[in-house]
Each structure stands twice: as C-alpha cells, then as structure tokens.
Amino acid sequence: MSSWADDVEEELNTTSPPPTTTTPSFADRLGPKTTDQPSSTMGPEPTAVENGQIQQDDNEEVNDLIKNQHTVTVKLVDQQADPNSPLYSIKTFEELHLSEPLLKGLYSMKFNKPSKIQEKALPLLLSNPPRNMIGQSQSGTGKTAAFALTMLSRVDPKIQAPQAVCLAPSRELAIQIQDVVSTMAKFMPEIKIQLAAKESVAKGATVDAQIVVGTPGTVLELCKRKQMNVSQVKVFVLDEADEMINQQGLGEQSLRCKNTVGRNAQIVLFSATFPEAVRMYAQKFAPEANQIELKREELSVEGIRQLWMDCKSQSHKYDVLAELYNVLTIGQSIIFARTKASVMEIAKRLEADGHACVALTGDLEPTQRDHVMSSFRDGSHKVLITTNVIARGIDVLQVNMVVNYDMPLTPPPESRPDPATYLHRIGRTGRFGRIGVSINFVCDERSLREMQAIERYLGVKMIKVPTDDVEETEKVIKAALKV
Numbered sequence: 001m002s003s004w005a006d007d008v009e010e011e012l013n014t015t016s017p018p019p020t021t022t023t024p025s026f027a028d029r030l031g032p033k034t035t036d037q038p039s040s041t042m043g044p045e046p047t048a049v050e051n052g053q054i055q056q057d058d059n060e061e062v063n064d065l066i067k068n069q070h071t072v073t074v075k076l077v078d079q080q081a082d083p084n085s086p087l088y089s090i091k092t093f094e095e096l097h098l099s100e101p102l103l104k105g106l107y108s109m110k111f112n113k114p115s116k117i118q119e120k121a122l123p124l125l126l127s128n129p130p131r132n133m134i135g136q137s138q139s140g141t142g143k144t145a146a147f148a149l150t151m152l153s154r155v156d157p158k159i160q161a162p163q164a165v166c167l168a169p170s171r172e173l174a175i176q177i178q179d180v181v182s183t184m185a186k187f188m189p190e191i192k193i194q195l196a197a198k199e200s201v202a203k204g205a206t207v208d209a210q211i212v213v214g215t216p217g218t219v220l221e222l223c224k225r226k227q228m229n230v231s232q233v234k235v236f237v238l239d240e241a242d243e244m245i246n247q248q249g250l251g252e253q254s255l256r257c258k259n260t261v262g263r264n265a266q267i268v269l270f271s272a273t274f275p276e277a278v279r280m281y282a283q284k285f286a287p288e289a290n291q292i293e294l295k296r297e298e299l300s301v302e303g304i305r306q307l308w309m310d311c312k313s314q315s316h317k318y319d320v321l322a323e324l325y326n327v328l329t330i331g332q333s334i335i336f337a338r339t340k341a342s343v344m345e346i347a348k349r350l351e352a353d354g355h356a357c358v359a360l361t362g363d364l365e366p367t368q369r370d371h372v373m374s375s376f377r378d379g380s381h382k383v384l385i386t387t388n389v390i391a392r393g394i395d396v397l398q399v400n401m402v403v404n405y406d407m408p409l410t411p412p413p414e415s416r417p418d419p420a421t422y423l424h425r426i427g428r429t430g431r432f433g434r435i436g437v438s439i440n441f442v443c444d445e446r447s448l449r450e451m452q453a454i455e456r457y458l459g460v461k462m463i464k465v466p467t468d469d470v471e472e473t474e475k476v477i478k479a480a481l482k483v
C-alpha cells in the first residue's frame with residue numbers, strides 16, 4: 001500500500017490542470033465594448049453620492065443592514081431539506097449548538113448575530129453528514145467566519161494532525177485568515193492553527209496543527225517533503241475560490257491539494273464572485289454542493305460610492321492622485337495599479353513629493369511583505385499602493401477609499417475589462433456595512449471603454465467628479481464618506 005506521501009507525489013505528477021484555457025473568462029461574457037445601452041440584467045439605478053444611507057455605526061445596526069440588503073438564492077442538494085426547518089437558517093449563533101468556548105470566542109470578537117451569509121451557510125456547513133458548499137456573498141459580509149467556524153467545529157483536538165485545510169491566493173490573506181481563526185479559537189487552547197505560507201514552517205518541522213491555513217504552493221511543498229500529513233483532513237476550504245480554481249497555476253495547485261487530501265473531505269468554496277463559467281467548474285470541483293448564489297445585480301456593495309475621474313493623460317493621473325492625498329488620508333486608502341513597476345514608481349514619486357505611503361508587490365521578500373502589511377494594518381501608513389496581489393479578501397476596516405489608478409484587466413494576452421477583480425478591489429472598502437468610496441482613473445478612450453464595460457456588466461453608473469477642481473472633488477468625497 002502506498003503511503004500518503006507517495007499519493008502526494010503521484011498527484012503532483014498525474015493530476016491534470018483545471019480547464020484554465022478552455023473555460024471562458026469572466027470578461028469573455030462582457031457585452032461588446034462600444035455598446036452604450038445597459039444589459040438586460042442591469043441592477044437598480046445607482047444612488048446619488050449624497051444618498052449614502054449606510055451608517056458606519058455599531059455592529060448591531062451594521063448587522064441588520066447586511067442581513068436586509070439582499071435575498072440570496074439557496075440551492076440545496078438535499079431536496080428533502082425543509083426550508084421551514086429552524087436549522088435552514090439561523091438568527092443567533094446559539095442555534096448552531098456550537099461548543100461553549102467557540103461561542104465565547106465569537107462573542108469576544110463582538111460577533112453578536114450572524115450576518116446573512118453566516119445565517120444561511122452555517123446550518124448547511126455544519127449539518128451531518130457533511131455536504132460540500134459553494135457559497136457566494138458580497139465582499140465584506142463575513143464569509144471568513146462561516147468557514148472558520150466550520151473548521152473549528154469539525155476538528156478533533158485530541159488528534160494532533162491536520163484535519164482542516166484552508167487555502168487562499170495570497171500570503172497576506174492566508175495570514176489574515178489564520179489570525180481570524182486563531183482569535184475565534186482563543187478559548188480553545190488545545191487547537192493549533194498553523195500558517196503554511198513561504199518561510200512559515202521551519203525546514204524539517206512536522207505540521208501537527210489541527211487547522212492549516214496557507215497558500216497552495218507551500219501546502220503542496222510541505223506534503224511533498226512529508227512535513228505535513230493530510231490523510232485525516234475532513235474539511236478543505238478554498239477562499240476566493242473562483243480565482244483559486246480558475247487562475248493558471250493557482251488552479252492547478254488547488255486541484256492537486258484537493259486530490260491530495262482525499263475523497264472524504266467536505267469541500268467548501270467561498271467567494272464574492274463566481275462567474276458563470278467558473279461556477280460550472282466549481283460544481284465539478286465540489287460535487288453535489290449546496291449552493292448560495294447571488295444574482296449579477298446583487299454583486300455590488302451598496303455602501304461603496306463608485307466615482308470616476310477623467311484624467312488628461314497617464315502622467316496627469318499621478319498629479320490627480322497627489323492632489324487627492326488629503327482625502328486619501330482621511331481614513332486609509334488602497335491604490336491599485338496594473339504593474340509592479342508602476343506601483344513602485346507611484347510610491348517613489350509620492351514619497352519624493354512628501355506624501356508618505358507604502359508599496360506591496362509580489363516581488364518583495366516575505367518578511368518585507370509582512371512588514372508593509374502590518375504597518376498598513378496598524379495605521380502607521382495610511383496609503384498603500386499595490387497590484388492585484390491583495391485585491392482579494394484583505395480586511396482593514398479603516399480603508400474608506402480605493403483608487404483604481406489603472407482599470408483592472410484580465411491577465412494578458414486577453415487583457416479585457418475584469419469586473420470580478422474590480423468588485424474585489426473596491427470591496428477592500430465598505431466592509432460589513434461601512435461606507436466607502438472608489439475612484440476610477442480614466443485617461444484615454446481605451447480606459448474609458450474598460451470602465452464602461454464594467455459599468456454595464458455590473459449595472460452601475462459611476463459618478464464623474466472633476467479633475468480640475470480639487471475642492472469640489474474633496475467635497476463630493478467627504479459627503480459620500482459623511483465626514
């Protein structure tokens with residue numbers, strides 16, 4: 001009989017990659033670039049900037065807002081499941097019969113009531129026998145807690161080996177998830193949570209934590225080196241699952257990880273976006289899964305005011321950004337540029353012009369990345385310039401502005417407008433019912449069309465603010481942010 005390590009080796013050699021080339025991308029489904037008419041799946045007309053209704057208030061109020069914003073479609077695999085059953089959706093965490101220490105952990109995080117996705121997903125995630133899940137809800141609505149609770153509820157503290165594995169697309173997100181799970185497990189000292197990202201596990205050390213949160217490359221590497229035995233894994237989670245299964249490289253690694261943990265694990269896929277073609281693949285990845293789905297017109301987070309600025313040229317974009325520095329530092333801001341080189345260039349120029357900021361790209365060493373991220377999280381830096389590397393999942397509540405310095409595009413050679421990445425980028429603000437502002441910089445016909453394609457796809461109308469009247473623009477932004 002082959003050992004688990006042999007199985008891993010075999011998987012690494014034999015598993016075929018997911019259909020990254022045959023699966024049409026999200027952008028493939030965009031309408032023609034030149035059409036001005038909205039698509040028939042347009043959502044409600046966007047609200048005006050000054051109509052921002054969502055208050056940045058206490059958790060209670062925010063929670064109600066989250067719960068009441070949208071209806072979600074729940075597709076149950078088990079058609080016998082009774083939608084009127086009290087377990088179909090829950091109003092309190094107590095109804096889940098979680099262990100006392102886990103409930104204490106939740107309350108210590110001030111999670112007094114479940115959000116809508118938690119309310120719908122948790123009873124399904126925790127039911128027995130375990131069922132796979134494909135869960136979707138808008139950015140910042142509490143998906144992490146849903147899968148964190150699932151992992152913490154299913155592991156046996158007496159077994160000192162990995163029983164739940166959660167994979168994320170970036171080091172920063174894996175660290176954040178590990179932090180959330182650890183905080184939630186604060187009163188469960190017998191449960192260990194291990195980060196599995198570059199340089200987080202010493203060479204030769206054995207991973208004996210019950211829960212492992214990491215990036216797929218490192219997890220595979222640890223399995224291959226026999227530092228981690230995944231034969232007892234009961235829950236396998238992919239956060240940002242559409243990206244994890246569909247992006248070249250990541251998709252292949254995620255599939256190998258899934259095949260390595262074996263057939264019996266409960267597969268849990270979560271994301272704010274599941275483009276249709278990727279959803280079909282997700283259904284193969286997590287067979288017979290219960291599904292919680294959003295309609296296209298529900299994808300946008302209502303608390304985020306989406307603005308745009310008509311810059312004269314590429315170089316004018318920098319001047320406009322520098323002029324906005326005052327409003328960028330009201331709270332915290334993330335500026336997304338397309339390439340690592342432009343991220344570094346923008347950061348260098350801002351610093352030279354006396355505007356403090358930090359830059360994060362995949363080129364930095366892990367320790368540098370951690371340093372940048374913690375200086376942003378602790379507020380010592382208020383402006384972060386980055387690429388798509390942290391477009392997803394990052395939860396820094398003080399971020400109230402996001403700038404798309406360059407519009408998001410799918411990877412080359414297609415390089416088409418990418419509504420999914422757009423949603424994830426702007427979703428770094430407006431977390432859990434808070435107010436946020438996003439600004440798109442447009443500087444020519446092409447970038448205008450890219451933005452319009454995203455507008456049409458999402459059924460939103462972005463509001464133009466002037467580039468030659470900083471005071472007016474500041475006024476609009478401050479009104480939107482209610483400051």
Ligand SMILES: Nc1ncnc2c1ncn2[C@@H]1O[C@H](COP(=O)(O)OP(=O)(O)OP(=O)(O)O)[C@@H](O)[C@H]1O
Binds near residue numbers: 427
């Ligand atoms: N039940 C709850 N009560 C209060 N706050 C909550 C609750 N659930 C989650 N939160 C908070 O909401 C914020 C957003 O949660 P989370 O990061 O899980 O969102 P997400 O849905 O995973 O977003 P994304 O799609 O961007 O990854 C976090 O700061 C989290 O602490």
